[in-house]
Amino acid sequence: MAIAVFVVAALMAIAGGIGVITFHQPIRSVLSLVLVMLALSVLFLLLSAQFVFVVQIIVYAGAVMVLFLFVIALLGPARESGRGRLRFQAGLSGLFAVALFGLIYAMLQGVQYRQPEKTDLNVFGTVQSIAAGLFTTYLYPFELTSVLLLVAAIGAIYLSRRDER
Amino acid sequence: MNQTLALLILGFPAAGAIILAGRGWRMPRIVTQIIGPLAVWSSFIVTLNLFLNHVNDDFTYWTWIKSGSFELPFDLLIDNLSIFMCLVITGVGGLIVTYSVGYMAHEDGPSYARFFTYMDVFIFSMLLLVLAGNFVFLIVGWALVGLSSYFLIGFWYQRRSAVLAARKAFVMNVIGDVGMILGAFVLFVSYHALTYSSVFSALKGPLCLVCVNPSQAADSPTIELAAFLLLVGAVAKSAQLPLHTWLPDAMEGPTPVSALIHAATMVTAGVYLVGRMHPIYDVAVYAHGAVAIIGAVTALFAATIAIVQTDIKRVLAYSTMSQIGYMFLAVGIGAYAAGFFHLLAHAFFKALLFMAAGNVIHAMHDEQDMRKYGGLWSQMRPTSVTFLIGCLSLVGVIPFVGFFSKEQILGAAFSKGDPLTLTVWGIGFLTALITGFYTGRMWWLSFWGKPSAQRPVEHPHEAPAVMMIPVAILAVLAVVGGFIQTRALGTGPALVSDFLEKVVTKPNWEESSGAVGAGIATMALATALFLAAYRLRPWSAVVPWAQRLLEHKYYFDEMYDAAFVRPMDAIAAIGYRDVEELVIDGAVVGAGEAAEATAGSLRLTQSGYFRNYVLVFVAGAIIAAVLLIVRAAS
């Protein structure tokens, strides 16, 4: 059962991934990415990461991707036209990508994984456990994300402000 | 006291030179006229004083340098040999400098002072050469006389030929200097000393300190090497084969210079050297033999060339070479005293010949071509007479000084009787005959007959007293000088030999009775040829090729030019163009240009395209991963 879910989700994710990089219309790429995200969220759930699953759907697929859609809507549907200037780019890219994947794949083979820790799977990944982690051990990183977001916000505001000169 | 006196010998000419160099050209001419000769005569007096007091000592003044085991003082060696040489130098030198007062009178103020400066420098250098008590100051003096010679040859620097001749003389002399320096190195490495006393006493002791087998010490390759290297110096300075080509050209200098440096003193330094180094040459038989052979060959060689010369000074120059060849021959076979006696005699008659010729040249307004003289006998009687005395002495007519000295040399060679000496005697005999011929040719051509149509001056003036008196003194000496040493003929005194053989080695063979006869016969034949030369002059029409060969001086200059001078210039020019600029500099510049070119092409990778950058990024990541995988695998 779980394996079936995994296979389906994985295929969807890959399909979405291919979609991202093949569709000419940006809007279709965005939607493909949403598909990937949804598929991944399923996998997260499968991996006992309920809270991440929720955040993935609500924040990531929901909010961030909508932002992309807004921008696309704002700017108009720009299609890539012509063949571009870098003639060898596509071929070489394919080659390099295959090489990169091959290397990653090769190195993932025969890995001796680490002995798992004894964990109660009933609380693993629940909102409570995440919260307890975030507000105690992860307090510092958590606070840092707030600064990060603040800076991103200021930057975005500054950049998108109309030039007053 | 004597120590100071010895230094004074050097001091007077040095002081004279410094004074004249510093202010001479602003002083009245008379001051120059006084200081120049006075410096030399003062030295002469001091030397005479030492001579009369029989001083014999090695005076050390200060440590010149000390460097590890190499310690060298500035010391002056006063012994019979150096006193003898000093007397010749200051005596004959004094006469010649005095003569110059008149000869150079046409020069303007600065040049006049310059001339006497150079002359004093020369006297100083020559005295240093003979007085030096060690090899280094011998070399210093050796080089300084070369320098003075350079200055004086190039005295009339307006003449390009004089400038070139000066340079030629200098470079040739430097070759000799280098030979001597290397010879000194050999001696130092063997004996760890460079003073004469240490080296010679080491030679007398266990001879070769570095020899593998001490029993070979008597004559070792080391000693031979040192002797040969010193010989290079002697040969260069004394214009012997094969380093002789500078001397004829050196006649570009004023005539007193030729008389002093290129006849009487400097060119005989080689003879002095071999005499001074007799402990070495006594042991080094091959080098010693080489001295004799070089001397003999040079004597003949130079005499043959003298036959065809037309320039009166050049005849005398080749004659000088030839006579020095005799001296070399003498010291080379071990008859040192005979060699030095001929040195003295030659100083008398050759200085006389040059100065008398100088009178002629003066009178002829610097014309030196004998073919344009003629008929001077009646017009310049005193000069002609003195010149004739010189000629007769040169030829060896009895009883002029040349007869006694030359006879002694040939006699010594004849009597020793081994194949080598007999050979050199043969050459010497031949040379003596040729000497008679070319001297006769010179005499008849210049002074006899009718005045040449091309003569620049119709009524030449006789030289002034200041020039004539030194010539006369020398003429007297040339006539009577021989009688101080007549014992070779079986009777009479041998003042020079007795005096010098306290220092140099005595010949270890007896004068044979046949030698005297052979000597007298030789000189008689030579005299006959002298007289016959009047008729035999147009000989060259018979063998024109020989004339050409001799006129080109056996093509030595051409050979040297082709073998050394032109290749050197060519190598320098080609080396500069093709190696220095292309390779040595090119490699450096090329490296820079290569870097720039690489930069230029690398720059194209920075295309400005984002996707290219990412591509390179990924490529880098792949390379890094492969690197680590290969590393792990190996």
Add this chain to the structure above:
Amino acid sequence: MTIGALSVIWLLPLIGALIVAFLPPHLGKYMAVLVAVAALAVAVYVAVLFAPDYHRFQFTETFAWIPQLHVFYRLGVDGISIWLVVLNAFLTTIAMLATPLSTRNVSRFLALMLAMSAGMAGVLMATDLVLFYVFWEAMLIPAYFLLWLFGEGERPGRAALKFVLYTLAGSLLMLVGVIGEYVFQNVLPGQQTFDLAQLPSVAPSPGIQFGLFAVFALAFAIKTPLFPFHSWVPDAYAAAPTPMLVTFAGMMGKTGAYGFLRIAIPLFPDPTGLWDWRWVIPVLAVGGILWGALMAIAQRDMKMLVAYSSISHMGFIVLGIFALNVQGQQGAVLQMVNHGVIVPALFLIVAWIQDRTGSRDRSSVFGLAPRMPILAGVFTVVALAALGLPGLNSFVGEFMTLLGAWERAPALAIAGAIGLVLTPVYMLRLFQGAMYAEKPYASEVDDIHAGQLTLLAPLVVLMFALGLAPGVLTALMTSVAQQGLAR
């Protein structure tokens, strides 16, 4: 830490430079001369108090500079460096005096000259390897600016850059050598030292020495310059302004030779690997003697001729150093001093001739002797000294270096002696060509004036004095502070 005499010798010109740079021309020159004379006075004072036969560094100063790396500010002099320190101060004074007030930005020029002099003094006095290196590199900076900003010719900047890059190529590799010497020296960890007095006793293994010697020797060879690493010299000397040449040609090259003597020889007693470097370098030195002379023969430009003659002469110095015996090495030091006296004089004379005739081309300068009798007289002495006339100073050095070389290997001395024969060829061509001709030089040219004569006078006096009594110099050379150098 108190500042000792040696510190004063290099700090004085440096501080002087900072002040002089901002003074108006006249005041600047007075100040510069004053500073140079003061430094010379201190250097002479040190030489006077110097003790011979003492086998350590004298007047030492020590201050922990970078103790973590065992780097100390160590100064000291021994018999090898003392005379070079004096020579440097002396030449700096001459250079200051020789600088005409009409030079553009003369204060700046003088300041840079003083700074360069300070750097060279530091090189000669440093007894810590890192400190040596620091001075070694630092002196390039003023040299570069001097060549570039005050250079002559069409593209002085190019010559300056070539000089700096070429020199740096060597000296940066030497930095690897300095580090290697530190890392590979034969001591327990934590006890490393950069002390030049101690380093000879802790030499690394021969294989390492072979490599380290190579990088050090390259740096020194370029600076000296040793054949065939000399190609910066003609450009740089041609571009350098004359007062600069007094110290640049007179002193800077010596620092390379000094490096051979102070560092390459004692620190690497056995630099053998694929071959023995102590045979390679003298062969190159002989090559330099001959090649430099040949190239000098080929030159038409008088300044270039002197530049190449300098390459030839430096060959004798290196040859003497690698004779590896007392005569050779003392002769080399003597010859450094001698060359330092002669070459500035030659360059000054060439420059004055150029000033008056407007040309340095040998073919267009002739017959000056009647026009400039005083110059002719002085030039005579200088030319003779340069060609190694016995009795003048250069002869002593050449004699000693060749004697040393003969003791090591006669072939080296014989080949070197050929250089002695070639030297008069080009020197006399230069001298006679400029001075003599059938007619005097076409236009009226002034003789050198009294100031210029007084500038040359001390040099000429030294040429005679050092020739007559070189023992004065060698007397102090008995103090050798390092093992491995001939005593």
Add this chain to the structure above:
Amino acid sequence: MIFAAATPDLTYSWNQALSDLGQVSAIAALTGFMLFAIIAELALPKPRRSGVVAMVAVTGFAYSLGTAAYRWINGLGGPAYHGYATGDSFALFFEILFAVLGILTVAVSHPYLERRGLREGEFHILVMAAVIGMMVLGSATSLVTVFLGLELFSIALYIACGFIRTDSRSQEAAAKYLLVGGFASAFVLYGMALVYGASGTTVIPQIATRLGPAAAGNPLLVLGIVLMGVGFAFKVSAAPFHMWTPDVYQGAPVPVTAFMSVGTKAAAFAMIVRVFASGLPHLGPEWQALLAFVAATSMIVGNLLAIAQTSLKRLLAYSGIAQAGYILIGVIAGGKDGLAAVLFYLFVYLFMNFGAFAVVTLLAGPDADHDRISDLDGLHRRNPLMAILMTVFMLSLAGFPPFVGFFGKLFLFTAGVNAGYTWLVVLAVVMSVVSVYYYVRVLVPVWSPTARTDELHAPVSTTAAIAISGVASVFLGLYPTWALIAGQVGVGPIAGP
């Protein structure tokens, strides 16, 4: 004390939280000042905003500097936040460095912005944010905090690069930087994930202890090292991951370039040292090989490409690439000496490189940065002080003694040879010769005779910043010992005392 980071710590108390805050007080204080600056920016009338924000920023940096210095002097410092951050001397060293950098940047950029008509307070806020990010990176002892710090200063810099909104070059720089930066971040993150997977923790000291010597050769870790390594190399702008550098440096406003040329590099090196040397000591051979490759490429590419440049910013960018190669030698050599040399070099690089860029800010006109080398024409007459200081910076970068750059190289190279990387050091010195060529080329217009005589006005704050940099470049060279001691103390927590 080390917490088991993975498990929630329900005993975490206020006191503990406050004490942890104390360990990162420099960061915390600066964050506070940044918030204050934001409020000021919002509240104040437009003409006065920029100045006030600048003042706040300087005060914040100074305060932060004071805090860090105080803690440094008193030897306070230790792990905080369950091992996710630390206030150890390594962190403090970088906090001090970045605080100084911040002050210098504000001092230089305020007049620059005025000249270019961009009196916007946001700039200083972004600088503060970037400094915070860098400080976080310096004090991070967990992969998570490392990543967050990295992103924090990167994002601030993306914006800062595009700060001149209407300038196409500024836009291009920002876009390129952001896109390549995001791409590289993904690599870093992927690598971190793999390391996490192999070790079960993100806390760096624990990674080392958990893995132990047995981890050597673990493919997960090797892959992690490759992926992180390329990302790190990107951040220090080492070849072949350097391609963004010249473009971004050239397009960004000069003060931003100045700031990031020093800051990014220092922060990224702090990250490399922390992650590799401290977290993965048992995989030393792997990451050393990787970094050696990167270092060699950087030295070659950086130095050679710099020759051909006409833009000062680009030239300095390539020079920065080459310098990254030199510094990497110290990292590869490792050990106390090597890492201390890295810290020393980073500290002095701050002055010499920033100073050089700061001089370039003076050339800017109202419409554009004038950054061609020829724009320096006649500097010795237009502003002699700046000419002298520029000379000092160039000579120092070229590694001439007695300027400080030489000693930095000396320490780095010594460590390199000591560790057996002689070939790398030889390559470095050979390429250094090339580098002299272009550094000196910059000086040509500075000192050449010129017709330009118009005075180049240098505002007080800029002059002060440049002068401080110049004095530091000279003084730290004449007496490098103290700074080297600081470097040695700084690496104490990583290399041992």
Add this chain to the structure above:
Amino acid sequence: MGTFDIGGSQMDVSWFLLLAAVLFTLGAVGVLVRRNPLIILISIELMLNAVNLTLVAFSRQLGNLEGQLFALMTMTVAAAEAVVGLAILVDIFRTRDLEDIDDLSELKG
């Protein structure tokens, strides 16, 4: 060791890692070949998502919560990056029509 039980099925973490690797590579390809800057941004998001999958998978395999927390942080960062990226692109779009990232090649050399 790399396996864990999900709802009774034994699943291997390497499957997830492989999937993540595929997605990561796809994202990288997107960055490499696409010219529309928006799509490049989207591709980067895809790469980050792939990493998130890796983190969460490891988290599950190790029974260690940290991976999930890390993934959350990553999402935040991704969001911030997206916002800033979009802002920059919008800023560029305001002054010109940028449909090809290769148009951004004023800076080069």
